[in-house]
Each structure stands twice: as C-alpha cells, then as structure tokens.
Amino acid sequence: MQLPTIHSLPLTVTDQLGRRVVVPFPPQRIVSLVPSQTELLFDLGLSERVVGVTKFCIHPPEARQSAVVIGGTKNFDFEKIAALQPDLILGNKEENYREGIEELAASYPVWISDIATLFDALTMIRQVGLLTGTAARATALATEIENSFASLSATQPPxxxxxxxxxxxxxxxxxxxxxxxxxxxxxxxxxxxxxxxxxxxxxxxxxxxxxxxxxxxxxxxxxxxxxxxxxxxxxxxxxxxxxxxxxxxxxxxxxxxxxxxxxxxxxxx
CATH class of the missing domain: 3.40.50.1980 (Nitrogenase molybdenum iron protein domain)
Known part of the structure; x- marks a missing residue:
C-alpha cells in the first residue's frame, strides 16, 4: 500500500534579529552557516536533513562528509547552495557577513541568531528546535544546559x-x-x-x-x-x-x- 505524501506546511517564525521568516515545516534540506549551530542540528537528530555546512563545521567529524561544504562562514559558494535547494538556512549575525546573508535571504528562508549571552543561546536552541520540528529534544537540551550553569558557583574571589x-x-x-x-x-x-x-x-x-x-x-x-x-x-x-x-x-x-x-x-x- 502506498503511503500518503506528507506536504510541508508554512511556518512563520521570528529570528533573533526580529526578522519574520516563513519556513516549510518541517524543513527537509537545511544549510548551516555556523559551526556551533551545525553541531546543534546533529545533536537534535537532524543529520539526514543537513545538506550543507561550512568548512569550519568540525563537530561532529562526519558533518563535512555527509553534507556539502559550501565555503566558509564569510565567503559562501552561492552556486553550491543553489544546487542544494535548501528550504532553511541557519546563520548568525556575528559569524556571517551581511551582504552574503541578504543575497541568500532573497531566495531562501534564512533564520539568523544573535548571541551575546547564555540566555540568548538557550533561546536560540529552543527556537531552532521549534522551527525544525524537534522542540521536545531542544527544550530538554536547553534545560540541561541551563541547570548546569545554575549550579556553577565561584569557588574563590573573582x-x-x-x-x-x-x-x-x-x-x-x-x-x-x-x-x-x-x-x-x-x-x-x-x-x-x-x-x-x-x-x-x-x-x-x-x-x-x-x-x-x-x-x-x-x-x-x-x-x-x-x-x-x-x-x-x-x-x-x-x-x-x-x-x-x-x-x-x-x-x-x-x-x-x-x-x-x-x-x-x-x-x-
């Protein structure tokens, strides 16, 4: 018996720059432009959906073998990205460059993080979980991290x-x-x-x-x-x-x- 086709539904989200982004939900072809966010995607169980990473995405080691390397964090290979036909690109305000992000955002859903504090990072983890359909796993991870830092106390004068x-x-x-x-x-x-x-x-x-x-x-x-x-x-x-x-x-x-x-x-x- 042939299973019914599951069609993606549009999900409108706001990234950490306050930009509204419409993402097919759940996204199936993800390009990550940030090493730490690449590792997050793999730890959320999304390895098969990550189709593009940067040359600096060294964790996990298999990321650059299972996905296409699309250049660095500040010099994207736009032709390689186009060939991947991503339905979600994850970037970061500090690690990526504005002109490149703007060019990508003209053609694809691009969600940008902006991280200056631990709170920002935990928010990013939860939001990436939400927009990739891994909310429960992301929430558990963010809670684990939050609790580990809550128990961190200084053992000496600063x-x-x-x-x-x-x-x-x-x-x-x-x-x-x-x-x-x-x-x-x-x-x-x-x-x-x-x-x-x-x-x-x-x-x-x-x-x-x-x-x-x-x-x-x-x-x-x-x-x-x-x-x-x-x-x-x-x-x-x-x-x-x-x-x-x-x-x-x-x-x-x-x-x-x-x-x-x-x-x-x-x-x-």
Missing amino acids: LPTAYFIWRKPYMVAAANTFIDDILRRAGFVNIFAGQQRYPKITPAQLAAAQPQQILLSSEPYPFREKHLEEFRILCPTATVRLVDGELFSWYGSRLRYSAAYLRQLAIGS
Missing part, C-alpha cells in the same frame, strides 16, 4: 582576567560578547569589560590593566604552549593559561560541557 582571541594584533573579548558573559558566570572579572566587543590591545594597555590571569583561547587564533612565555614577559605577576575556546564561545549543544569545564578551570586558578 579574578581580574584578560581573555585573548587573537595575536598580531592582540585582541581580547570585551563587553557585549558571549565570552564576556561566560567569563562572568565562571567567576572571572573581565578587565576589558569597559571596552566594546573585540578591541585591539597594546602590550602597554595590558600591563596597565594588571590582570591576575590571562586566558589564551584555542580559537579563533590557535594559541599554543609556545605563546605562554610571550605573555609572562608582558605580565610577570599574572597566571597565563591556555583554554578551550569552543567551551567559551560555541553557543550550541557544546554548552552541555562548558559549566563542568569552567568549574575545573576556576578550581585550578
């Missing part, structure tokens, strides 16, 4: 901390960033919270700020052991440490592991 994301020039995470919110929740005081977003910092500015701790992120710049001494010379009294940038800045399902990591990091400070 440490004045600098979090570096780049070298040559030096750049740090400052106010109105997701990393800044995570630092605060972990019990660290961001010494550059008086500046906005990702400012360039000179060695003199760093020394004058007198951080007690310097965190060197594994991404986007790949800080390594060889860079530790460079910062110890700049700030001889500070503790300089390498940290897992994914657990500070990936705002999808990887957040399940962040609170435990931050707890251990604080204990070791």
Whole structure:
C-alpha cells in the first residue's frame, strides 16, 4: 500500500534579529552557516536533513562528509547552495557577513541568531528546535544546559582576567560578547569589560590593566604552549593559561560541557 505524501506546511517564525521568516515545516534540506549551530542540528537528530555546512563545521567529524561544504562562514559558494535547494538556512549575525546573508535571504528562508549571552543561546536552541520540528529534544537540551550553569558557583574571589582571541594584533573579548558573559558566570572579572566587543590591545594597555590571569583561547587564533612565555614577559605577576575556546564561545549543544569545564578551570586558578 502506498503511503500518503506528507506536504510541508508554512511556518512563520521570528529570528533573533526580529526578522519574520516563513519556513516549510518541517524543513527537509537545511544549510548551516555556523559551526556551533551545525553541531546543534546533529545533536537534535537532524543529520539526514543537513545538506550543507561550512568548512569550519568540525563537530561532529562526519558533518563535512555527509553534507556539502559550501565555503566558509564569510565567503559562501552561492552556486553550491543553489544546487542544494535548501528550504532553511541557519546563520548568525556575528559569524556571517551581511551582504552574503541578504543575497541568500532573497531566495531562501534564512533564520539568523544573535548571541551575546547564555540566555540568548538557550533561546536560540529552543527556537531552532521549534522551527525544525524537534522542540521536545531542544527544550530538554536547553534545560540541561541551563541547570548546569545554575549550579556553577565561584569557588574563590573573582579574578581580574584578560581573555585573548587573537595575536598580531592582540585582541581580547570585551563587553557585549558571549565570552564576556561566560567569563562572568565562571567567576572571572573581565578587565576589558569597559571596552566594546573585540578591541585591539597594546602590550602597554595590558600591563596597565594588571590582570591576575590571562586566558589564551584555542580559537579563533590557535594559541599554543609556545605563546605562554610571550605573555609572562608582558605580565610577570599574572597566571597565563591556555583554554578551550569552543567551551567559551560555541553557543550550541557544546554548552552541555562548558559549566563542568569552567568549574575545573576556576578550581585550578
């Protein structure tokens, strides 16, 4: 007996930029332009519906084998995307570029996240679950993450901390960033919270700020052991440490592991 065809129904949703997006529900051909959101889609059980990812979508490892790589987060291959005929594209205000998103939005449903806090990330997870038909699974995941952070408490007086994301020039995470919110929740005081977003910092500015701790992120710049001494010379009294940038800045399902990591990091400070 032939089963009846299930037709997609239009679902109108509002993304985190306040844009109204009409998506066939449930979407069957999803392109993800954001690594952390790609991992989220796979963890929501949507691997067979993810048809396109970026070259930076390294989690899960099979994502770039099972889906077509459509370029980077800031340089899309529009021909490859067109060939995939997506019925939903997931992007992000910060990680993607406006011109590319606008070009895609002229032809496809494009839902954009805008993440500056843990609350924003949890909202994104729940909303992605809603628009992909995996609301129950997404809600459970968001609740798990929310509870893990609720139990995170500082084990020591807050440490004045600098979090570096780049070298040559030096750049740090400052106010109105997701990393800044995570630092605060972990019990660290961001010494550059008086500046906005990702400012360039000179060695003199760093020394004058007198951080007690310097965190060197594994991404986007790949800080390594060889860079530790460079910062110890700049700030001889500070503790300089390498940290897992994914657990500070990936705002999808990887957040399940962040609170435990931050707890251990604080204990070791």
